[in-house]
Amino acid sequence: MMYDAIVIGAGPSGSSVALALSGQGRAVAIVERSEFPRRKVCGEFMSAVNLDLLDKLGGGAVVRAKAGPEVKRVALFASGPSTDAGMPRAAGDAFGRALGRDVLDGILLDAARDAGADVFQPWRAAEITTDGDNAMVRIESKHVQGVLVAPVVIAAHGSWEQGRLPTNLPKTNAPHDLFGFKAHFTGAELDRDLMPLLAFPGGYGGMVWADRNRMSLSCCIRRDVSIRLREKGNASSAAQAVHAHILASCPRVASMIVNATLHGEWLAAGPMRPGIRPRFADDIFRVGNLAGESHPIIAEGISMALQSGWLLANELARFDRWDRAARIAVGRRYSKAWNRQFATRIRVAALLARLASHPMSAAAVNTFVSGFPNSLTLGARLTGKTKLLPIACD
Ligand SMILES: Cc1cc2nc3c(=O)[nH]c(=O)nc-3n(C[C@H](O)[C@H](O)[C@H](O)COP(=O)(O)OP(=O)(O)OC[C@H]3O[C@@H](n4cnc5c(N)ncnc54)[C@H](O)[C@@H]3O)c2cc1C
Incomplete structure (x- = not known):
């Protein structure tokens, strides 16, 4: 089947580019x-500026109708007393x-x-080949295979899953690799407008109210720390060991979820792959995590x-035909636009993650933040919470 573009993966990056390109006809x-x-x-926290974007793309009204309460305050929960401050207000919808x-x-x-857009689900992209003009993407479902053909291929399959596509990231197995965990709770005692950052030895996390009175608790922890915790605590799963570690390290969290009910299972994923990668290589565009x-300490993914x-999609809109020369030009412009929009927050996030997950620096940061609570507001601003999206081709 012949298309203008094939998008691999329907997380927020894949669906947004599919939506924007479909909107261009x-x-x-x-x-x-x-x-x-x-x-x-x-x-599951989404900054306010994205609600405007979803209004343009489609889906904004439904997201507003279903999302949890506005997050008007940020906080730091570490081993000592906690501090909170205002979330910076964005233009349009003020709060995420x-x-x-x-x-x-x-x-x-x-x-x-x-x-x-034609949606192939549940189908897996298994192979990408190209003849220079068009790419062929082989897709597989349970017992069936097919081939999709298009001049443009966009890999939006995230960065955590293994696979054989040329865009899948190589395996990593280092002690400092970070693994992500997440659970929903009902009946927690977190203020409804507050999003605390959790700092604990070997990792960091966050809590926020989402839809249907579910509170999301998510975190990242180093591989070596999680293995040690599991051995020491005799926990039956890594998630249980991490859960116990957070409760022991952050007393405010313990007090807020002591009477809460776990809603569904703990989930785990990883290793996480923070960093900046090529946005266009081997004639394939990359969006989202890839x-x-x-x-994730800055909740901006x-x-x-x-x-x-x-x-x-904005850069692709500049060209009627997506031949190889056009794809290269788009790749160059998109990479630059991407850097302008995201590079600073990626670097700030790396610094914050290092500070939060080491006990000595976390204690120093906690002392600093309790003296200067507005540093939390500034941090939220620096990490892109209010940064508007340039609208290149409306
Ligand atoms: C602990 C933790 C907490 C976080 N908290 C936040 C937060 O509060 N706010 C925030 O903004 N971000 C947060 N993030 C980051 C956020 O989850 C990611 O940045 C985001 O999911 C990236 O979206 P994506 O579309 O690039 O990829 P994904 O959401 O990973 O979507 C990729 C999709 O591709 C599909 N796929 C994979 N391989 C194939 C294939 N071969 N064929 C077809 N489909 C395929 C997958 O099934 C998946 O649906 C957090 C991350 C972690 C680890």
């Missing part, structure tokens, strides 16, 4: 391996909100389908996924 196929709804390791990924990803994919990933899809 292009023929788009989007391939997603898992069935929806599916939960995902993610804190959280929405379960089992809900958000379905809304965005439905919007892409409604905009005209293009570049910030430490969904923003970067949605916005990178939009940035790429």
Whole structure:
């Protein structure tokens, strides 16, 4: 089957680029391996600026109707007393909100389908080949195979899963690798407008109210620390060991979830792959986590996924025909736009992650923040919470 563009993966990055290109009248196929709804390791907070973007793309009204309360304050919960401060206000919707990924990803994919994209789900992209003019993507479902053909291929399959595509990242197995965990709780005692950052030895995390009175607790922890915790505590799973570690390290968290009920299972994923990667290589565009990933400590991955899809679609819109010369020109412009929008927050996130996960620096940061609570507001601003998206081609 022949398309203008094939998008691999229907997380926020894949659906946003599929939506934007379908809106331009292009023929788009989007391939997603898992069935929806599916939960995902993610804190589920979305900065306010993305609500405006979703209004343009489609899905904004549904997301607003379903998302949790506005997050008006940020806080730091570490081993000592906690501190909170105001979240910086964005233009348009002033404050961000959280929405379960089992809900958000379905809304965005439905919007892409409604905009005209052909959705292949549950199908897995298994191979990408090219003849110089067009790429061929071999896709597989349970017992069937097919081939999709298009001049443009966009890899939006995230960075954590292993696979044989040329865009899958190589395996890593280092003690400092970070693994992500996430759980939903009901009945927690977190203030409804507050999003605390959790700092504990070997990792960091966050809590926020999402939809349907579910509170999302998500975190990252080093591989070596999680192995030691599991051995020491005799926990039956890594998630249980991490849960116990957070409760022991952050007394405020313990007091807030002591009477709460776990809603669904703990999920785990990883290793995480923070860093900046090529946005265009081997004639394939990359969006979302695959293009570049910030430490989740700043809760900006969904923003970067949605916005990178939009940035790429804007650059593609400059050309009627997507021949090789056009793809190279788009790749160059998209990479520059991507850097301007995201590079600073990725670097700030790496610094914050280092400070939060080491006990001595976390204690020093906690002391500093309790003296200067507005540093939390400034940190939220520096990490892109209010940064507007340039609208290149409306
Ligand atoms: C602990 C933790 C907490 C976080 N908290 C937040 C937060 O609060 N706010 C925030 O903004 N970000 C947060 N993030 C980051 C955020 O989850 C990611 O940045 C975001 O999911 C990236 O979106 P994506 O579309 O690039 O990839 P993904 O969401 O990973 O989507 C990729 C999709 O591709 C599909 N796929 C994979 N391989 C194939 C294939 N071969 N064929 C077809 N389909 C395929 C997958 O099934 C998946 O649906 C957090 C991350 C972690 C680890």
